[in-house]
Amino acid sequence: MIHLTPRLLSVAAYVTKGSVLADIGTDHAYLPAYLIENGIIARAFACDIHEGPMQNAKTTVNDAGITGVEFILSDGLQGLEPHKDTFDTAVMAGMGGELMCDILSAAPWCRREGYTFILQPMSRANTLRRYLYAHGFEILHESIAKEKDKLYNIMKVRFTSNTVNIREVEALLGKTTDSEYYEELCAREIKRLQKMYAAFARANHMQPEQEKILELIKEIERYTCLQ
Ligand SMILES: C[S@@+](CC[C@H](N)C(=O)[O-])C[C@H]1O[C@@H](n2cnc3c(N)ncnc32)[C@H](O)[C@@H]1O
Numbered sequence: 001m002i003h004l005t006p007r008l009l010s011v012a013a014y015v016t017k018g019s020v021l022a023d024i025g026t027d028h029a030y031l032p033a034y035l036i037e038n039g040i041i042a043r044a045f046a047c048d049i050h051e052g053p054m055q056n057a058k059t060t061v062n063d064a065g066i067t068g069v070e071f072i073l074s075d076g077l078q079g080l081e082p083h084k085d086t087f088d089t090a091v092m093a094g095m096g097g098e099l100m101c102d103i104l105s106a107a108p109w110c111r112r113e114g115y116t117f118i119l120q121p122m123s124r125a126n127t128l129r130r131y132l133y134a135h136g137f138e139i140l141h142e143s144i145a146k147e148k149d150k151l152y153n154i155m156k157v158r159f160t161s162n163t164v165n166i167r168e169v170e171a172l173l174g175k176t177t178d179s180e181y182y183e184e185l186c187a188r189e190i191k192r193l194q195k196m197y198a199a200f201a202r203a204n205h206m207q208p209e210q211e212k213i214l215e216l217i218k219e220i221e222r223y224t225c226l227q
Pocket residue numbers: 008024025026027028047048049050053074075076077092093094095099103
């Protein structure tokens with residue numbers, strides 16, 4: 001049996017029963033194997049840019065004795081274009097937010113209604129949220145998973161074609177207000193911004209940047225009771 005940790009379990013929770021999944025950067029293919037083993041999906045594409053992770057994926061699937069997984073060695077969504085009418089949900093988990101933006105930019109064909117994207121950035125969640133809204137995607141739901149003191153954002157996203165410029169505070173916090181870890185996420189962001197402010201103060205320059213950081217801290221405090 002495949003066991004997922006809370007981060008990938010939260011990703012799995014956003015996968016609709018019966019969907020056909022493309023797992024980009026699959027590595028061990030734990031996510032598709034878990035979803036097939038538990039009868040949530042029957043088919044998946046396990047995609048990775050590197051041969052080693054692809055071999056890991058094949059080993060997991062063989063050991064689990066499951067069928068329905070097709071392996072694609074490719075950069076991002078590139079190798080999926082010939083299969084674009086056969087999957088409906090693409091997952092990118094465990095990669096940097098900026099890499100996810102690059103992967104989405106390199107595959108303009110994926111900007112169509114009907115696809116669901118489940119994204120779990122390891123960094124730069126704010127850059128990813130800003131990119132999504134500026135390029136016609138909408139974040140429908142978000143959750144936060146916690147593993148060993150680290151918080152992870154998980155986003156369920158659709159393409160709508162409406163472009164929106166979101167405010168920095170929205171880019172930083174996302175749609176996570178109903179998460180049990182929301183206050184912790186806000187506290188973590190405030191701490192990070194305070195460190196950034198102190199670094200600018202030590203360098204004794206970039207006054208407008210410092211003011212922006214202070215304003216952002218105040219805004220996050222207003223969104224919470226962390227005052
Ligand atoms: C840290 S692992 C994440 C594995 C799994 N998705 C998870 O969340 O546990 C990142 C994987 O992404 C793959 N990767 C990195 N850049 C990629 C790209 N441009 N296209 C496809 N896969 C990529 C790496 O080879 C690696 O296997």
